[in-house]
Amino acid sequence: MSDPKAAKAAKAAMKALRLSNNKWSVKYFAIAIGAIMVLFAVYHWSSVIQFHYGRGKSYPTLTRKYSSRMGLRTDRSLLYIIYWAINLILALTNIDLTKLIDVSKRFGWISVANLVLLVFLALKNTPLAPLTATSYEKLRPLHKVAGYTCIFTSVLHGIVYVSAWSKIGHLAGMKEHEIFVGPIAGCAMLIIGFSTITYFMRGYYELFYMLHITMFILIMITVGMHRPKFSTSVVIIVIFTACLWTLDRIIRGAKMLWNFFGNSLTVTALPGNALRVKLSRRMHCSPGSHAFLWVPALRWAESHPFTLLSSDPSEFVIRVYDGFTRDLYKAAQEFPGISLRCSIDGAYGQIPNFKVFEKVVLVAGGSGASFTFAIALDLIEASNKAVKSIDFIWVVRHRESLEWFAQELNQLQSHPEVNLIIHVTGQTDLSGTSSSTSPNSSSEKVSAKDHVILTESSPAILTSDPEKGAEQQPTGNVSSSVKGILPGRPNIDNLIAAAAAGSARLDDRIIVGACGPSRLMSTTRKAVDNELLNDGPSITLYTEEFEW
Structure with missing residues (x-):
């Protein structure tokens, strides 16, 4: 009678250890990524201090040759390598690689950690803007890499898990509610991944964007349902991630609401398929910033980013392509001098002085x-x-x-x-x-x-x-x-x-x-x-x- 109890206790202890190691893998991931962000912030502010107070103490020839040998974008490539190394190390340490179940679960935890990171990198009102002088659009390549990594690790999680269950003849367990929603989240991730193909994204950007948002919401819901117990901490991570995204949306909505009152635009068609859009309200922003323009009469659920030509008054020069810009162009041609209610979300961009x-x-x-x-x-x-x-x-x-x-x-x-x-x-x-x-x-x-x-x-x-x-x-x-x-x-x-x-x-x-x-x-x-x-x-x- 004692043997079954001992075996059960040993199994419970093994699960507890596995859960602890998986939680620590996410904590180490957060610490590593946070340390990189701190280093970038320190580098930025030390550069600012050196620029303003270190004049005459620098060595421009040495700096120029070092920068050239490294290349202007080598820093991004090095960052990718460091990031992938962090993922690989955390996926393969403190784990018994002979147990497929343990390996699959670790990939799942790494995927969730990357989910938090990619949402953080997508925030329009990112705290990295004032800390590192890096606006959200400069973080988009990193967001894309984090997204692909999240998809890759989630697919590995599913493949290894199915392989492990197949070996022990437990595939029937896939019908359980908590397990079944996992593949749904994985399929939603794959849909987002395939939608980023350049041809589709550039040719059907508005569809791509709506698909992106819809699939993201589905992922957040299904991942939370996949591991709903608070004791496992996964659902807590999902709630935290959802709160980040929702807070950013609330801030953007507040900006849009504030800039809506008393605001309208007049649009003038220009030669060569272009538009000049002038708003009735001004903006307080740095030259070269951009803002998201919302014209509910044309696209009530969409806003589109354009660079501000001037802020007093707020003015844009826009090249006409498909979708929103084409509709705006048609309005300018059919109703010259038309005034449309509008609002803007912004301004965004960390423009150097x-x-x-x-x-x-x-x-x-x-x-x-x-x-x-x-x-x-x-x-x-x-x-x-x-x-x-x-x-x-x-x-x-x-x-x-x-x-x-x-x-x-x-x-x-x-x-x-x-x-x-x-x-x-x-x-x-x-x-x-x-x-x-x-x-x-x-x-x-x-x-x-x-x-x-x-x-x-x-x-x-x-x-x-x-x-x-x-x-x-x-x-x-x-x-x-x-x-x-x-x-x-x-x-x-x-x-x-x-x-x-x-x-x-x-x-x-x-x-x-x-x-x-x-x-x-x-x-x-x-x-x-x-x-x-x-x-x-x-x-x-x-x-x-x-x-x-």
Whole structure:
């Protein structure tokens, strides 16, 4: 009689130990990820202190060469490796690898830990913004990696669990309510994973977003039902995660409600399938920030992010594509001067202070110029600044696109600190090159590799319109009055090199701000990376883009 009791007690002790080890794996995961966040915060604030108070004590040549060898995005790759190493170590330590049940349960716990992380990285009002100067859109690649890791570990959890139960002939237990909801959560994760395929996400973004939210809610419910006992702590983790997401939604809803009262927009159709949207209320935000625009008459359940061209009044220049922007464009054409009730959620973005740099280089493609125009206009209007010169580089496909920012172009052209460089690619052959490559010269030679600098296939400005809307004829006033319009693609390498060579002192600081198609952003990063190999002033790069 004692043997069965002893066996039962031993089994209970084994389960208790397994549960304890699994709980500690999640705790170690939280500690490791938290430590990484603290390190990034310390690095950010130490950099800020060094920038403002360590001038003259740094070694720009050493810093530049180290940064170039490491590469501008090597830090992200290293972060991914460290993150996956943490997952692997915690999945394989303090566990009997010969027991498939134990292995499957550990993968389940690791998946839940990653679920918390990916939700935290998706928060629009993330605490990492003030702590590390990293806004939510910069965290999207990390959110994506955490999401894929969560899906992968949950699939492993299910496969190993089914394999273990199959060996002991216990597959009938899958019919139990608590077990059955687990595969439902796994299927919902797989649906989200497949929906992130680039073709589907870009072609049907609104459907992708609604699917994302719906499947996420289903996952939270089914994971909670999968392990409903508070003693196991899984349901507590799920509730905590749901509270994080709900709190962020409440904050966003409060912003939307506050900005709704007395707010309306007027929309004007521009040549080249673009819109200019002006709101009746202003916003308090940094230049270059973005906000989510909500127009209930067009999309009552959706809001869409756009970069603010100005905050007083709040104004956007929007390129027309499918869905919401197409409906807004139709409203502008069918009802000129129409006023629509609206609201905005924002502003978002951790934009660096461009005023503390001696030299500013701004690079934009197409409607990405909303970001660079906002920065440039703020700089020329500021009185307290260190900026001595601004190189403003804008690449468009057609001259009619210049009409999008007619007033802003005139302001920049008339300012002595601004060197305006506009490239119109038109129907230039892919192997063609521009004859102008630097701010001070129109005759510098372009290297053979420059055909990759800006391609005709860039999604924002260098493709034929995905939709055929009513065309508007440009007035021609802007393109005829603006000086410095050049054909073909710019040589970003030479432009960045010229900016560095034109610095008066070695300890001058240059910032490159860029916004536009992914190919243009990649080219700009490479140009800055190449320039870091040479002796010269320090260069800071900031790109504004929405990545997935």
